Amino acid sequence: xxxxxxxxxxxxxxxxxxxxxxxxxxxxxxxxxxxxxxxxxxxxxxxxxxxxxxxxxxxxxxxxxxxxxxxxxxxxxxxxxxxxxxxxxxxxxxxxxxxxxxxxxxxxxxxxxxxxxxxxxxxxxxxxxxxxxxxxxxxxxxxxxxxxxxxxxxxxxxxxxxxxxxxxxxxxxxxxxxxxxxxxxxxxxxxxxxxxxxxxxxxxxxxxxxxxxxxxxxxxxxxxxxxxxxxxxxxxxxxxxxxxxxxxxxxxxxxxxxxxxxxxxxxxxxxxxxxxxxxxxxxxxxxxxxxxxxxxxxxxxxxxxxxxxxxxxxxxxxxxxxxxxxxxxxxxxxxxxxxxxxxxxxxxxxxxxxxxxxxxxxxxxxxxxxxxxxxxxxxxxxxxxxxxxxxxxxxxxxxxxxxxxxxxxxxxxxxxxxxxxxxxxxxxxxxxxxxxxxxxxxxxxxxxxxxxxxxxxxxxxxxxxxxxxxxxxxxxxxxxxxxxxxxxxxxxxxxxxxxxxxxxxxxxxxxxxxxxxxxxxxxxxxxxxxxxxxxxxxxxxxxxxxxxxxxxxxxxxxxxxxxxxxxxxxxxxxx
Amino acid sequence: xxxxxxxxxxxxxxxxxxxxxxxxxxxxxxxxxxxxxxxxxxxxxxxxxxxxxxxxxxxxxxxxxxxxxxxxxxxxxxxxxxxxxxxxxxxxxxxxxxxxxxxxxxxxxxxxxxxxxxxxxxxxxxxxxxxxxxxxxxxxxxxxxxxxxxxxxxxxxxx
Numbered sequence: 216x217x218x219x220x221x222x223x224x225x226x227x228x229x230x231x232x233x234x235x236x237x238x239x240x241x242x243x244x245x246x247x248x249x250x251x252x253x254x255x256x257x258x259x260x261x262x263x264x265x266x267x268x269x270x271x272x273x274x275x276x277x278x279x280x281x282x283x284x285x286x287x288x289x290x291x292x293x294x295x296x297x298x299x300x301x302x303x304x305x306x307x308x309x310x311x312x313x314x315x316x317x318x319x320x321x322x323x324x325x326x327x328x329x330x331x332x333x334x335x336x337x338x339x340x341x342x343x344x345x346x347x348x349x350x351x352x353x354x355x356x357x358x359x360x361x362x363x364x365x366x367x368x369x370x371x372x373x374x375x376x377x378x379x380x381x382x383x384x385x386x387x388x389x390x391x392x393x394x395x396x397x398x399x400x401x402x403x404x405x406x407x408x409x410x411x412x413x414x415x416x417x418x419x420x421x422x423x424x425x426x427x428x429x430x431x432x433x434x435x436x437x438x439x440x441x442x443x444x445x446x447x448x449x450x451x452x453x454x455x456x457x458x459x460x461x462x463x464x465x466x467x468x469x470x471x472x473x474x475x476x477x478x479x480x481x482x483x484x485x486x487x488x489x490x491x492x493x494x495x496x497x498x499x500x501x502x503x504x505x506x507x508x509x510x511x512x513x514x515x516x517x518x519x520x521x522x523x524x525x526x527x528x529x530x531x532x533x534x535x536x537x538x539x540x541x542x543x544x545x546x547x548x549x550x551x552x553x554x555x556x557x558x559x560x561x562x563x564x565x566x567x568x569x570x571x572x573x574x575x576x577x578x579x580x581x582x583x584x585x586x587x588x589x590x591x592x593x594x595x596x597x598x599x600x601x602x603x604x605x606x607x608x609x610x611x612x613x614x615x616x617x618x619x620x621x622x623x624x625x626x627x628x629x630x631x632x633x634x635x636x637x638x639x640x641x642x643x644x645x646x647x648x649x650x651x652x653x654x655x656x657x658x659x660x661x662x663x664x665x666x667x668x669x670x671x672x673x674x675x676x677x678x679x680x681x682x683x684x685x686x687x688x689x690x691x692x693x694x695x696x697x698x699x700x701x702x703x704x705x706x707x708x709x710x711x712x713x714x715x716x717x718x719x720x721x722x723x724x725x726x727x728x729x730x731x732x733x734x735x736x737x738x739x740x741x742x743x744x745x746x747x748x749x750x751x752x753x754x755x756x757x758x759x760x761x762x763x764x765x766x767x768x769x770x771x772x773x774x775x776x777x778x779x780x781x782x783x784x785x786x787x788x789x790x
Numbered sequence: 791x792x793x794x795x796x797x798x799x800x801x802x803x804x805x806x807x808x809x810x811x812x813x814x815x816x817x818x819x820x821x822x823x824x825x826x827x828x829x830x831x832x833x834x835x836x837x838x839x840x841x842x843x844x845x846x847x848x849x850x851x852x853x854x855x856x857x858x859x860x861x862x863x864x865x866x867x868x869x870x871x872x873x874x875x876x877x878x879x880x881x882x883x884x885x886x887x888x889x890x891x892x893x894x895x896x897x898x899x900x901x902x903x904x905x906x907x908x909x910x911x912x913x914x915x916x917x918x919x920x921x922x923x924x925x926x927x928x929x930x931x932x933x934x935x936x937x938x939x940x941x942x943x944x945x946x947x948x949x
Contacts, residue, residue: 228813
């Protein structure tokens with residue numbers, strides 16, 4: 216056998232060795248090449264902020280009151296050599312944007328900026344139109360170029376019921392910050408926690424991406440149907456009475472759950488940019504919790520309750536109303552400037568006699584009277600879980616602006632400033648066996664057990680027996696007057712309030728606040744309703760303007776809440 | 791006997807034989823390195839593809855979440871109080887008054903006063919826990935070697 220020369224073997228071996236070695240070298244080179252690193256993002260990290268979806272808000276029956284919808288951020292990649300003229304024209308066509316503004320945004324940028332936001336919160340319809348223009352430009356041989364335009368979808372707050380319960384819900388700005396109402400009060404749990412992390416672009420490390428839980432969704436105590444009915448009744452009432460504003464509150468007096476809360480004005484929460492226009496100056500966003508005012512005669516129920524509780528009077532106590540009483544040297548008159556003669560305590564309430572109630576407060580004395588008013592929570596925040604609550608003001612002996620006559624006037628709701636929610640909370644003690652409940656709007660958090668299943672009692676200003684007595688007196692007072700607040704088949708307790716409006720020059724002789732507070736069915740109260748109309752023009756008596764509105768509200772309530780008339784209910788109870 | 795030993799010795803020390811041994815050794819090393827590198831490339835590619843898929847799924851998840859929000863909102867708008875009232879009125883319905891209702895006493899019946907989404911709905915499980923892959927599927931060859939060395943060094947220190 217002829218042997219091949221050794222150099223040939225060597226050459227072949229070297230060639231094979233080079234080829235063989237090139238394979239793993241090439242494998243390693245590909246792995247570590249900048250091109251591959253660019254594709255896989257190997258070794259690349261970017262700081263990224265993740266905003267969780269804002270939690271939803273439901274009414275007590277699971278109807279959506281606040282959700283989220285998709286909008287787009289339209290941006291331009293300046294590094295991609297954008298066709299600015301074409302982009303500006305497309306932005307004008309699709310977004311209604313001034314082309315000059317669009318060009319300025321793309322031109323007036325700092326040197327290192329490679330991406331600018333042309334417009335944010337763009338509606339999907341407009342974004343789709345712009346995407347269509349982008350598609351058309353791709354097929355257009357004339358050279359129009361919209362490739363530098365980018366779309367980034369994200370969520371924004373939306374309210375399917377528009378202005379329904381707007382004063383309770385509040386609103387959310389584009390910065391995802393809640394203002395007023397529930398949105399502000401529970402902003403920290405609804406918004407979730409944005410997370411900023413260093414994110415690897417390497418897909419092999421995809422599992423390192425943070426899991427961002429959405430914001431907590433919550434269920435409110437609000438009943439959408441009741442809320443809508445109450446708002447409709449309030450709007451109609453303002454039209455029919457010419458009142459400047461109005462408030463209606465509906466609460467479950469046993470649990471403190473707010474079933475409906477409406478005040479005027481209201482706004483479409485999807486158009487929150489009009490907030491300053493709709494609520495000019497110091498107009499409160501939610502009068503039910505933010506506007507303190509002199510309640511007038513509805514406050515008499517607290518004075519009478521205190522007097523009954525202390526034994527100062529009994530329902531049978533008779534008072535001779537001469538039409539005037541001097542307290543601290545200042546004369547106090549009845550609302551009609553008349554004298555009503557002998558009246559028992561039910562008569563004093565039925566005829567809403569200022570002189571009688573002023574006499575009662577003087578019989579109790581400063582210490583006892585103001586102690587009870589404080590126990591009813593007057594002048595203090597109720598703590599309701601809504602942003603923007605005002606404390607009101609209860610002047611006390613010793614305060615620089617307290618005068619002895621205040622003992623008399625405070626007894627019938629003058630010289631004291633309270634909010635509707637304070638009035639409702641105080642009245643809950645009368646309706647709920649002497650136990651005053653904490654008013655609240657949070658029913659539960661979705662996915663969590665309810666922390667507040669039992670009513671939160673914030674105090675027992677009066678005894679249960681007193682509560683029953685005052686309720687009976689108020690039932691009799693309404694029935695003896697054949698009040699317009701009464702609903703056939705149901706036992707209702709209530710009290711009107713006609714209050715003069717204080718000004719810097721004393722009380723306004725022409726304008727009043729008309730209110731009515733009532734609850735029922737008295738043996739087993741399911742609702743507590745407060746109606747307040749500010750400056751009604753058609754009549755100056757709450758019994759004429761406020762009481763019928765109360766009746767309209769409870770007419771809807773007994774239907775929507777499925778409350779049978781007394782006869783049926785008692786029949787059911789006896790079974 | 792000595793001649794035989796010399797022949798064997800010569801054959802053993804023949805240049806072509808020594809060269810062949812070296813070539814064989816070289817090829818063996820080459821094959822080994824190629825196999826390891828190929829395996830590494832294969833695993834890297836699979837891990838990258840899996841990562842891309844996860845990224846795509848995560849992106850889809852976000853998109854579906856947004857779509858879900860949109861649908862939920864559309865449904866709520868269609869079922870809003872005003873829409874429902876309008877539809878009801880269109881069908882000839884009107885709000886009932888207390889007098890329109892006939893109550894029947896049903897022993898033991900307790901009306902529902904509110905939805906209870908709080909307790910019936912359990913928190914969604916964290917799927918990423920189940921998706922967590924073993925380190926062998928995610929780490930690089932060098933990471934694996936480093937981990938193996940660290941592991942052996944650690945176990946070597948045990949009594």
